[in-house]
Amino acid sequence: MDLSNNRKQLLAAAGGLALVVGAGGVLLGRTVLAPEPAAAPAAAPAAAAEEGEEAEHGPEGFVALDESKLAAVGIQTETVAAGTLGSEIIAQATVEPSPQGSASLAARADGAVSRILKRLGDPVRAGEAVAYLESRDAAAFAAERAAARARAQLARAAAARESRLYNARVTARQDLEAAQAALAQADAEARRTQTAASAAGISADGRYLILTSPIGGRVTATSAQLGAFVSAGTELFRIANPNLIQINAAVPAIDARRISIGDRAVIELPGGGTVAATVRSSTPSLDAETRTATVVLAPAGTPAGLQPGQSLRVRLLPRDAPGGGRIVVPEEAVQQIEGRDQVFVRRPNGFQAQPVTVGARSGGRVEIVDGLEPGAVIATRGAFVLKSQLGASEEEH
Known part of the structure; x- marks a missing residue:
């Protein structure tokens, strides 16, 4: 009886073990054979990363x-x-001030330098005084001007008096006309002396000759010394405006014939880069020393860093090339x-x-x-x- 019960218990345990193993196998099979849903989401970020990297680096x-x-x-x-x-003409060139960008200040009469207001490199405005010269000629100009003004005033008073007498039928018409002619002559003399004094730069008190700059810019050269006596026509200052420049290119004669006014050009800047320019004019004759024609170029705008006297290279592009x-x-x-x-x-x-x-x-x-x-x-x-x-x-x- 005991043996029978034990056998039944062993069979029941074996059956339960078989069920457990079978269930485990089914679960294991489902786990191994089923598709992996997590793989697809992992691949998507990888593709997005590759696209982002390509967008960041750009095409090859x-x-x-x-x-x-x-x-x-x-x-x-x-x-x-x-x-x-073959269509480009390469030439050496020099930066030069334009005719409106350079001025020479010279003494307009003999005199001694009494005051120097500007030094080398100083900025100057148009019409600003640069130096004063004490001159006997200045006194003579001032005396002429004062005498002419006095004569004009006297002639004006005489003409007015003759006009009143003529209207009162006291004097003849010819006397009035003579007074009016004398007034016109006196006024003309007064204007002449005033113009001469202004051209010489005479001060209001008639003691000094004032050197003034006709343009704005900077002092690029000076030979004035305090107390020095200078003759009329002596250059004392030179003023240049760095914004008003032109480029003078030395072009061989055989190439100069190909260039026309308005042709394009390229200026190679000393520090790198280029500036567009156009041909403004060309000399009809050659330089006696270099045997080259001078072609004047007008740069577009005001290139920074260019100063009169600099050497650089230009490329000329004739239209018919x-x-x-x-x-x-x-x-x-x-x-x-x-x-x-x-x-x-x-x-x-x-x-x-x-x-x-x-x-x-x-x-x-x-x-x-x-x-x-x-x-x-x-x-x-x-x-x-x-x-x-x-x-x-x-x-x-």
């Missing part, structure tokens, strides 16, 4: 750079135009990237490296045969900086 060959940072990293741009090396479907750019604009010649073209928020086909090179300029269109804005000076940033960005990416 793109260097992100804000407009405000161009000057800080030393990058300058230039708008390219159609042309060839053949274009040839090519473009000429500075040689430093072309960079070797992965074994190919490329230029960096300005794009919103950065620069895009663009492959080009290079032609002839000369004088720091290079022809672009293919790969670039006129009107594109490219990086010139500092293009190597963009190349370095592009390499660093690709390595990081």
